[in-house]
Amino acid sequence: MHRIVILGAGTGGTLAANRLRRALGPHDASIICVDQDDRHVYQPGLLFVPFGRTGLNELIRPRARQIHRGIEYRCDVVESVDIFAHVVHLAKGGELAYDVLVVASGAVLAPEETEGLTGPGWMEKVFTFYTPDGAAALAKAMATFSSGRIVVNIVDLPIKCPVAPLEFCFLADAYFRQRQLRDRVQLSLVTPLDGAFTKPIAAKHLGGMLSERGIELVTEFNTGEVDGTGGRLISFDGREVPFDLAVVIPAHSGAPYVAKSPGLGDALGFVPTDEHTLQSLAAPNVFAIGDATSLAVSKAGSVAHFEGEVLVENIQRFLKGEPLDASYDGHVNCFIETGSFKALLIDFNDEVEPETGHYPGRVGLPLLKESRLNHLGKLMFQWFYWHLLLPGRNVPGISSAMPLKGKDRPVAKRREEVAR
Amino acid sequence: MSVETVAGVSLDLNEEGFLTDPSQWNEDVAVALARREGIDPLSERHWEVIRFMRHEFETKGAGPSVRMLAKTSGVPIKELYELFPKGPAKLAAKIAGIPKPRGCI
Numbered sequence: 237m238h239r240i241v242i243l244g245a246g247t248g249g250t251l252a253a254n255r256l257r258r259a260l261g262p263h264d265a266s267i268i269c270v271d272q273d274d275r276h277v278y279q280p281g282l283l284f285v286p287f288g289r290t291g292l293n294e295l296i297r298p299r300a301r302q303i304h305r306g307i308e309y310r311c312d313v314v315e316s317v318d319i320f321a322h323v324v325h326l327a328k329g330g331e332l333a334y335d336v337l338v339v340a341s342g343a344v345l346a347p348e349e350t351e352g353l354t355g356p357g358w359m360e361k362v363f364t365f366y367t368p369d370g371a372a373a374l375a376k377a378m379a380t381f382s383s384g385r386i387v388v389n390i391v392d393l394p395i396k397c398p399v400a401p402l403e404f405c406f407l408a409d410a411y412f413r414q415r416q417l418r419d420r421v422q423l424s425l426v427t428p429l430d431g432a433f434t435k436p437i438a439a440k441h442l443g444g445m446l447s448e449r450g451i452e453l454v455t456e457f458n459t460g461e462v463d464g465t466g467g468r469l470i471s472f473d474g475r476e477v478p479f480d481l482a483v484v485i486p487a488h489s490g491a492p493y494v495a496k497s498p499g500l501g502d503a504l505g506f507v508p509t510d511e512h513t514l515q516s517l518a519a520p521n522v523f524a525i526g527d528a529t530s531l532a533v534s535k536a537g538s539v540a541h542f543e544g545e546v547l548v549e550n551i552q553r554f555l556k557g558e559p560l561d562a563s564y565d566g567h568v569n570c571f572i573e574t575g576s577f578k579a580l581l582i583d584f585n586d587e588v589e590p591e592t593g594h595y596p597g598r599v600g601l602p603l604l605k606e607s608r609l610n611h612l613g614k615l616m617f618q619w620f621y622w623h624l625l626l627p628g629r630n631v632p633g634i635s636s637a638m639p640l641k642g643k644d645r646p647v648a649k650r651r652e653e654v655a656r
Numbered sequence: 657m658s659v660e661t662v663a664g665v666s667l668d669l670n671e672e673g674f675l676t677d678p679s680q681w682n683e684d685v686a687v688a689l690a691r692r693e694g695i696d697p698l699s700e701r702h703w704e705v706i707r708f709m710r711h712e713f714e715t716k717g718a719g720p721s722v723r724m725l726a727k728t729s730g731v732p733i734k735e736l737y738e739l740f741p742k743g744p745a746k747l748a749a750k751i752a753g754i755p756k757p758r759g760c761i
Contacts, residue, residue, distance in 0.1 A: 349723075392723050456742065458722065473742055502724070503724055503728045504724060504727065
């Protein structure tokens with residue numbers, strides 16, 4: 237009997253555990269899933285908390301309840317992994333030996349890496365909506381904010397859900413319009429990127445949407461210090477952006493144990509992973525999924541979902557001694573909430589950037605275009621998340637491989653891809 | 657894409673001025689590329705970073721981000737900005753003749 241240990245019971249860990257349990261019989265493998273608490277947060281929902289559109293109680297469920305029968309759930313802190321001895325060291329529960337390890341412990345915030353960020357003003361005029369407590373505290377500050385300058389600042393990449401800061405700006409614009417305060421509130425997005433997004437077509441489109449809404453875009457700003465008392469963001473090259481309220485997305489790292497485990501992670505605590513097979517580069521019997529990997533793909537739930545299919549196939553192949561399937565194509569898919577009950581949808585991978593068209597085929601949700609249908613899609617997604625994505629079900633019509641058929645693409649480009 | 661002769665070497669450069677073939681690089685090329693970016697002369701500390709970037713590229717296939725560079729090279733982030741103003745990872749990569757570090761989105 238093979239012993240499979242999964243570190244992390246968030247999006248990636250839960251769906252991997254449930255998919256593996258279905259794929260492998262009870263006598264083929266034991267599956268143990270470890271996490272440090274029993275609060276599974278629906279993270280996409282945190283975006284709506286500061287605007288009073290949802291409460292934390294609607295977003296948090298017990299982790300153990302999302303994990304199917306036949307999987308053991310261990311609530312413990314991982315101290316370190318010995319990839320040479322194939323053992324996980326736990327804070328209170330001793331050791332767990334494994335034949336296959338899945339690192340699914342996500343990304344954590346590292347606000348302490350930015351000078352002053354957690355100093356005076358933190359949780360008073362400097363907030364983040366990337367944690368449940370931060371989002372709830374920000375909701376209170378937003379409700380009483382009636383004039384001044386709000387900056388939304390991305391400290392460094394990678395971050396979870398890279399479109400969330402943009403969505404925050406769009407929602408803030410709509411929120412203050414509705415409260416009839418928009419002319420008294422200035423909004424700025426301050427980013428280290430050279431545009432609103434990395435991919436050119438989407439960057440142009442989203443940049444246009446910011447300027448239409450009167451939201452200032454400050455680019456190539458690498459935050460070196462946050463001065464909460466004086467209300468200033470200061471970049472490493474000495475530029476300053478003043479604020480009355482700052483919404484900061486701190487730098488991200490991998491789970492602390494990853495960096496403490498020799499050979500497992502990189503300097504930021506993410507696990508170097510093969511971008512197509514999801515096998516770690518650390519050891520052949522260690523795999524990684526979701527935000528925990530060092531892949532240059534978005535840290536997003538849709539990625540963990542698309543990776544899940546490939547990961548489970550490859551763990552089975554590894555256990556049988558077969559060659560791995562190198563089929564993960566970097567597929568990402570996300571709804572971008574644009575305010576006033578509309579949203580856009582983007583769908584892309586390493587090679588094909590977000591384009592217009594429809595998803596998943598010629599008839600479907602409009603791509604890179606604002607619509608009410610996409611907003612409903614985003615709201616529906618919360619149901620999908622708990623009932624299809626975490627149980628590890630395939631969503632009909634939405635598979636791991638990125639679809640091309642609904643995208644508006646130049647004919648020549650399509651021919652080129654068919655020829656390849 | 658353009659071809660330019662820099663320090664006596666014919667270089668293939670992309671639209672942002674990054675070498676498309678890192679093997680065309682040598683130390684004289686680095687000096688000339690740095691001068692074009694307003695860094696002249698290159699100090700020993702600059703060279704430490706440039707060599708580190710080349711090493712990272714050769715062993716990992718990609719140059720590091722600024723934060724990663726600061727954590728792994730031993731040169732603190734503030735000093736990196738003094739050495740390579742604006743964007744250390746981008747500028748050091750350009751002078752080291754390796755591709756622009758990939759964005760993470």
